Amino acid sequence: MGEEEVVRLDRTKLLAARYRAAQARPYLASALYSLSVVETRRVPTMGVDRRWRCYVSPDFVARTPVPELSGVWVHEVSHLLRDHHGRSDRLPAAEQRDHLRVNVAQDCEINDDILADGLDLPEGTMSPKRFDMPDGLMFEAYLRMLPEEVRTLDCGSGAHGAARPWEESGDARGGVGDVEAEALRRSTAEAMRSHVRSRGTLPEGWKRWAEEILQPTVDWRRVLAGAVREALAWAGGAVDYTYSRPSRRSGALRGVVLPSLRRPLPRVAVVVDTSGSMGEDDLAAALAEISGVLKEVGVGKERVSVLACDADVHAARRVTSADQVELLGGGGTDMRVGIEAALRAPQRPQVVIVLTDGETPWPSEPASARVVAALIGETPPEPPSWIETVRVTR
Structure with a gap:
């Protein structure tokens, strides 16, 4: 052969x-x-x-x-x-x-x-x-x-x-x-x-x-993740004293209990624009990105609330993932209502993240919390300069 x-x-x-x-x-x-x-x-x-x-x-x-x-x-x-x-x-x-x-x-x-x-x-x-x-x-x-x-x-x-x-x-x-x-x-x-x-x-x-x-475009996911992380680091930078965990130096002083320093995790509110002009796919992508960052930095479900908002606030509830967000509304848009509702909550957030197409009035003066706006769409209007902005594009 x-x-x-x-x-x-x-x-x-x-x-x-x-x-x-x-x-x-x-x-x-x-x-x-x-x-x-x-x-x-x-x-x-x-x-x-x-x-x-x-x-x-x-x-x-x-x-x-x-x-x-x-x-x-x-x-x-x-x-x-x-x-x-x-x-x-x-x-x-x-x-x-x-x-x-x-x-x-x-x-x-x-x-x-x-x-x-x-x-x-x-x-x-x-x-x-x-x-x-x-x-x-x-x-x-x-x-x-x-x-x-x-x-x-x-x-x-x-x-x-x-x-x-x-x-x-x-x-x-x-x-x-x-x-x-x-x-x-x-x-x-x-x-x-x-x-x-x-x-x-x-x-x-x-x-x-x-x-x-x-003409390279910036990856909005990376920018949004960076903005959220930076805001969380800023909010968590404030330290406080606590006696629930005594200082290790207490052992050197008989009969004296010294408090230790702690850095609390911030509370976060996510205000979602549910008006009819919003693109559902882009909105879902931005929500998923925010959810991933919060989980990564250790902000657990008990510290996050989500508010669905158009011209009024329809729902505010804590969630564990982006796919649990129920988008309601569909009328006009006024994100001032959502931001104010978030800041009035009994457990006030240190960081407010707003997802919107930008076609909305904004608060006239800086809020008492750090505000990050994820602007969804091709040419969203600019919010006030004190609001950190990230453009979410396809």
Whole structure:
């Protein structure tokens, strides 16, 4: 019985496919030519690592037509340009561990643009339509919409972030460093902008990506979390004496009990605008973020009250999580009512967090508590300067 013939990597075909991709989409040329090729039989198709090394199966190259190979080149470099591995590092730990499911979501983010752009991809390619999902979303959104059991081929750590056994370590065979990768992303985004201005159009996903690279927006979740933490630290900074836990120095003085210092946890009131102009999804996202921060810093359920408010206060009750908030109301908007109701409570809060679209009157003078306003929507009006503001945008 003869030995099975070993297929050698057809580099001419592979590089011809990359040339075709660069000619068809010149704004991707610099990024495409920055990928270094590593031949391996340990990957079924093609994959990339964080250092922009592209691992290629000789068998896959042999059986795949050049137009489809061109599409795969664009697919792999898209993982790296969109910093999928960096974004994967910021996912919750449980989602990070399921790296093949993350890979499916990332493929959906990329492939809808590739297919809409008229490029070819191999049969069986993952796309949003395959799962009855809408086009144009980020992979983080697709990840929460996908069926639990779905899996795909492995695109490597350059996609989902998890190092693979077939990847080379460190600086082996060169590769692209973080600083150079950021420069490639920016130069590609600038090339896309020039392309649009001069003669062409871009798929929506690439257009959004280029705008974000050239005019980055601040992650509202991080800013909101920071503002809430800072307000809680300020409110908890006040110390008081207590005899419930005597000072350790009492032992040095016979018959004398010295009080110890304590830093009490602040009480928090969350005033939620439930008027008809509020976006429910953005509101839920902001509530979830606040709930997570309060839990993280140890402000327990007995120290948090939530007030649903439009032109009047409909409900004020303590909750343990954001999904317990019952949104009532739906009329006009006056957040002064909610803030005043929060400050009149028997257990007065030190921090008041207001979630609103900003279309409301505000108190005329600073409140006796720290007030943080999360402004939901694209162009919310500015509240008074003494209120700390965070803009919550899509």
